[in-house]
Amino acid sequence: MKIMSYPTYEILRNPIEANRESILESARLCFKSESTGRESDSRLLTRLVEEDDAMATPIEMADFKVRITTDRGIANEFVRHRIASFNQESTRYCNYSLGKFGHEITVVKPFEIREHTMEYYLWGKDCRRAEKTYFDLLDLGVKPETARAVLPTCLATTIDIKANLREWYHILKQRTSRRAHPDARLAMHGILLDLAAFYPELFESLAEERNLQFIEDFAKKDVEKGNE
Numbered sequence: 590m591k592i593m594s595y596p597t598y599e600i601l602r603n604p605i606e607a608n609r610e611s612i613l614e615s616a617r618l619c620f621k622s623e624s625t626g627r628e629s630d631s632r633l634l635t636r637l638v639e640e641d642d643a644m645a646t647p648i649e650m651a652d653f654k655v656r657i658t659t660d661r662g663i664a665n666e667f668v669r670h671r672i673a674s675f676n677q678e679s680t681r682y683c684n685y686s687l688g689k690f691g692h693e694i695t696v697v698k699p700f701e702i703r704e705h706t707m708e709y710y711l712w713g714k715d716c717r718r719a720e721k722t723y724f725d726l727l728d729l730g731v732k733p734e735t736a737r738a739v740l741p742t743c744l745a746t747t748i749d750i751k752a753n754l755r756e757w758y759h760i761l762k763q764r765t766s767r768r769a770h771p772d773a774r775l776a777m778h779g780i781l782l783d784l785a786a787f788y789p790e791l792f793e794s795l796a797e798e799r800n801l802q803f804i805e806d807f808a809k810k811d812v813e814k815g816n817e
Contacts, residue, residue: 590720593696596659596663596697598776598780600654600656609651611651615647645755648758648791652754654750655750657776659772661743663770667750667776678746678747684733694723694740695745699743699772719740754791765802767802778799778803782800784796
């Protein structure tokens, strides 16, 4: 059994300038205004997220696609967002006993469970038992789509998410909040920082706020874990 310590992500498609121009074209249409240069464009983009929702519609004209590997419980939270498209690794058709999966399952360690503790031991023990039962069922001729019933929620899964930038703002605002699941925050934090670098006028303010919270909440815990 393979254990991942943290979720990972990969940006699959992000035509930055094309997205920026698409947003600006629609914004200029709405306000019947003309660009006087990059500075005026930046002011307009910033205004879109600072004003009310009705003014934010031009942001929907650009999209962003990300591939995230996290546990299935967290992925199930992500797919609850409505204005997005999702494609996810299927446990119906993936047979983890095959060589391309290393003849093992991969699980993602919950951030709140610390290594070298009793809870870590119990969690790992149950995951290994689930893996064995899964393989035993396959050996008996049970199909993967049925054998998957014994796999843990922390089973690693890879999911592609494509959404327009307005929806990404909504997703990231929710999933990087202190009220969000810790593992969801881990999965989404880097994406927010990347989007802030690509589109500072739209995401920089949110990223600065959330990054400060992230450092306060997670960096401190990592230091504490390292001192144990």
